Amino acid sequence: MANRAYLFATDIKDFQQIENDEEPYYDSRWNIPLLWFLFFDASSVKPKKIVFGNDAWQEVVLVENKETAIHRFLKLYPRLEEVFGKHFFDYTEFIKNINNWERENLVLNPTEIIEDHSKALQDFSAALEFIQSGKTENFVKILDEYAGVFSHINKADSRTLTIYFIGFTYW
Numbered sequence: 015m016a017n018r019a020y021l022f023a024t025d026i027k028d029f030q031q032i033e034n035d036e037e038p039y040y041d042s043r044w045n046i047p048l049l050w051f052l053f054f055d056a057s058s059v060k061p062k063k064i065v066f067g068n069d070a071w072q073e074v075v076l077v078e079n080k081e082t083a084i085h086r087f088l089k090l091y092p093r094l095e096e097v098f099g100k101h102f103f104d105y106t107e108f109i110k111n112i113n114n115w116e117r118e119n120l121v122l123n124p125t126e127i128i129e130d131h132s133k134a135l136q137d138f139s140a141a142l143e144f145i146q147s148g149k150t151e152n153f154v155k156i157l158d159e160y161a162g163v164f165s166h167i168n169k170a171d172s173r174t175l176t177i178y179f180i181g182f183t184y185w
């Protein structure tokens with residue numbers, strides 16, 4: 015398993031049909047960058063049914079209209095400054111890149127990183143409810159299991175911040 019999470023845009027309306035073959039994209043290894051979650055709310059968290067041969071299971075995917083997602087990100091980012099301090103990360107280029115993607119929906123697919131998708135569905139929904147209601151510390155604490163932020167923030171050089179807050183893009 016590659017142990018990656020992906021953030022990309024697509025025009026596919028049915029989230030059950032979404033695959034990871036869209037470009038450009040951001041990816042990460044071993045974690046889900048914390049800032050990715052700011053694009054979504056609890057209603058964005060979707061259970062995706064996977065069928066392979068005679069086997070079937072459920073995975074989690076987060077899907078939101080890209081314009082709505084960017085607006086939500088810009089609204090919620092200041093709440094993270096309450097936890098990490100003012101201007102803890104310059105997201106300008108990150109948002110500019112995503113805004114330039116020419117597709118309608120933004121997708122976070124964390125499938126390769128998550129082992130327990132049922133737990134992730136609950137955790138992601140709860141965390142996104144917390145940040146919407148201003149309980150930012152609870153948001154960060156729940157997602158730390160997936161993002162790994164608190165355990166790495168003390169070693170915060172620019173590469174570490176990139177890994178744990180936005181991931182990487184190659185486009």
